[in-house]
Amino acid sequence: MSDAITAEGLVKRYGGVTALDGLSFTVPRGTVLALLGPNGAGKTTAVRVLTTLLRPDGGRATVAGHDVVEDARRLRAHIGLSGQYAAVDEHLTGAENLEMVGRLYHLGAKRSKARARELLERFGLADAADRPVKGYSGGMRRRIDLAGALVADPPVLFLDEPSTGLDPRARAALWDTVSDLVAGGGTLLLTTQYMEEADRLADQVMVVDHGRAIARGTPDELKDRVGGNRIELTVTGADELEPARQALAWVAVGAMRTAPESLRITVPVTDGPEALRRVLGRLAEDGVRVRDAGLRRPTLDDVYLTLTGHRASGAGEQARQTGRTGQAEEALR
Amino acid sequence: MNAVIMPVADGWTIAKRNALKIRRSPDMLGGVVMLPVVLVLLFAYVFGSAIHVPGMPYREFLLPGIFVQAVIMSAQITGYTLTLDLRKGIFDRFRSLPMAPSAVLIGQTVSDLLMNLAGLVVMAAVGLAVGWRVHTSPAEAALGFGLLMLFAYAFSWVTATVALALRTPESFNNIATMVSFPLVFVSNAFLDSSGLPAPLRVVAEWNPVSTFTQAARELFGNTSSALKTADVWPIRHAVAASLLWIAVLLVVFVPLATRLYKKAVSS
Ligand SMILES: Nc1ncnc2c1ncn2[C@@H]1O[C@H](COP(=O)(O)OP(=O)(O)O)[C@@H](O)[C@H]1O
Ligand SMILES: [Mg+2]
Numbered sequence: 392m393s394d395a396i397t398a399e400g401l402v403k404r405y406g407g408v409t410a411l412d413g414l415s416f417t418v419p420r421g422t423v424l425a426l427l428g429p430n431g432a433g434k435t436t437a438v439r440v441l442t443t444l445l446r447p448d449g450g451r452a453t454v455a456g457h458d459v460v461e462d463a464r465r466l467r468a469h470i471g472l473s474g475q476y477a478a479v480d481e482h483l484t485g486a487e488n489l490e491m492v493g494r495l496y497h498l499g500a501k502r503s504k505a506r507a508r509e510l511l512e513r514f515g516l517a518d519a520a521d522r523p524v525k526g527y528s529g530g531m532r533r534r535i536d537l538a539g540a541l542v543a544d545p546p547v548l549f550l551d552e553p554s555t556g557l558d559p560r561a562r563a564a565l566w567d568t569v570s571d572l573v574a575g576g577g578t579l580l581l582t583t584q585y586m587e588e589a590d591r592l593a594d595q596v597m598v599v600d601h602g603r604a605i606a607r608g609t610p611d612e613l614k615d616r617v618g619g620n621r622i623e624l625t626v627t628g629a630d631e632l633e634p635a636r637q638a639l640a641w642v643a644v645g646a647m648r649t650a651p652e653s654l655r656i657t658v659p660v661t662d663g664p665e666a667l668r669r670v671l672g673r674l675a676e677d678g679v680r681v682r683d684a685g686l687r688r689p690t691l692d693d694v695y696l697t698l699t700g701h702r703a704s705g706a707g708e709q710a711r712q713t714g715r716t717g718q719a720e721e722a723l724r
Numbered sequence: 725m726n727a728v729i730m731p732v733a734d735g736w737t738i739a740k741r742n743a744l745k746i747r748r749s750p751d752m753l754g755g756v757v758m759l760p761v762v763l764v765l766l767f768a769y770v771f772g773s774a775i776h777v778p779g780m781p782y783r784e785f786l787l788p789g790i791f792v793q794a795v796i797m798s799a800q801i802t803g804y805t806l807t808l809d810l811r812k813g814i815f816d817r818f819r820s821l822p823m824a825p826s827a828v829l830i831g832q833t834v835s836d837l838l839m840n841l842a843g844l845v846v847m848a849a850v851g852l853a854v855g856w857r858v859h860t861s862p863a864e865a866a867l868g869f870g871l872l873m874l875f876a877y878a879f880s881w882v883t884a885t886v887a888l889a890l891r892t893p894e895s896f897n898n899i900a901t902m903v904s905f906p907l908v909f910v911s912n913a914f915l916d917s918s919g920l921p922a923p924l925r926v927v928a929e930w931n932p933v934s935t936f937t938q939a940a941r942e943l944f945g946n947t948s949s950a951l952k953t954a955d956v957w958p959i960r961h962a963v964a965a966s967l968l969w970i971a972v973l974l975v976v977f978v979p980l981a982t983r984l985y986k987k988a989v990s991s
Contacts, residue, residue: 442820443819443820444816444819444820444989444990445990446990464822465822467820467821467822468822470820471820472816472817472820474813474816474817476812476813477813478812478813478814478815478816478817479813479814479817480741480745480812480814481812482744482745482748482749483741483744483745487741487744491737491740491741492817492821494734494737495734495737495818495821495822495823495827496821496822496823497730497733497822497823523748539817
């Protein structure tokens, strides 16, 4: 048994909506799989089925060798879950929350207490340990929820959009924590709307669309298919769009997108900095005036557009914006 | 851990969590401790000066009725808290843990029972201060409080069922208020129901609130031979009828609430 998670043809319907449409995948023990997709792709539904919170309408799945339907109770002793929305008790302190979780994993009073303190320390919450969670910031709540998933040191972890809603700094801290975690040899399934998060944390990425897998591979494989960076170029006048397109075609490795109303052209390239240098050199030679030029990583929208030919339905704009959040992200590359 | 110990141990863990929550929410604590005090004083002094029951001081007649009313009000905390928790992700956390699923409702009802007990103690103390007296043996009086606690526990499961069917705090509160007020007021809790017009009197006589109130009055000795009791079985055998009611409530509502909980959290 080398697969920590197996899913075969999972189906889940909500009335007329098919949230999971025959989703199949495996996660080898000790590896990290990221489910990448926009809002409504079915990521949370997949996590809920695998963590026994939801019964699938079709297909079957196992986690740590236990069937999610037949063997739910035993399965739960082997998993830790941090859901899309922090599941913590506001009136309890951070320490009390974690102790309660330890008791419910049946660790016993003493170990639950010790484990709670240990995790609070590790997540930088030691100072806030004895304050009610009510007064915690969003980032602190996320961390206490994540700590809750780790109380019993479970071999298989599920994190549903762990960094959504965090500011760039809190996100970077969270990524460090998660990297450390999986370095210890655990199996992790994580969902995300951010290409860079999948890139940073996952061994394998599965792109999900309408409850189906549309691509799977290592982050590098995926980026090769989608193109590495984007050059985004804004010219000063409409008559300069065409010469600029010609210069860009020279380095493009995929379809070029032009937004005439904003005088902006976007194109995927492989060696970003070098490509940008060459393009700017040529534009200068041709006398094309440039208002703005820069590199950015592919957003979820770019991934979708390339893989499916359509834009990510729900989160396109949001993912696009966070794709450009500036220094913090830059530093994480 | 085996199938018998686990629900109890996990239920206790959840009950402790709820007890902490109650301690940290002054509004809830205020509702359970202050409200009964206000009610005792209000009824004792306002109604007490207007209402007269034959053969005994009104305050002695009143206190068992107030106890029953307070139990009904406090048991609603169970349902209300469940609707609040349903809104948050905390049940997802519980359901992803290898705990006994039944522990959530067991823990909730047990902690609410402890809160109800605290309310009863405060009310009894205030009652004694304003002239309520127990005229029976300590054993009988203890039975009286025991019966009230059993009723409180059983009624918690009723409010849990309603809450899990309705699922929002607003709709739960509306229904709870709409049902509990007539239930309490069309009964013998605050006045001698024999004086009511015929249709209301029949309702009051068969109302379980009257049965519990009558049972408490008998066990505390707050009765008078001058006061004629209704000639229906649940009033003439109030203690037995109360125990029967408690058994019926538990048998019906424990499985029902458990089923509705599973449904409410698994969608
Ligand atoms: N409880 C529910 N009731 C009805 N529809 C739901 C429910 N949960 C999810 N859905 C629908 O299922 C689809 C997948 O949702 P979800 O798994 O939450 O996606 P994601 O986590 O990728 O954003 C969406 O169309 C969503 O509207
Ligand atoms: Mg989701």
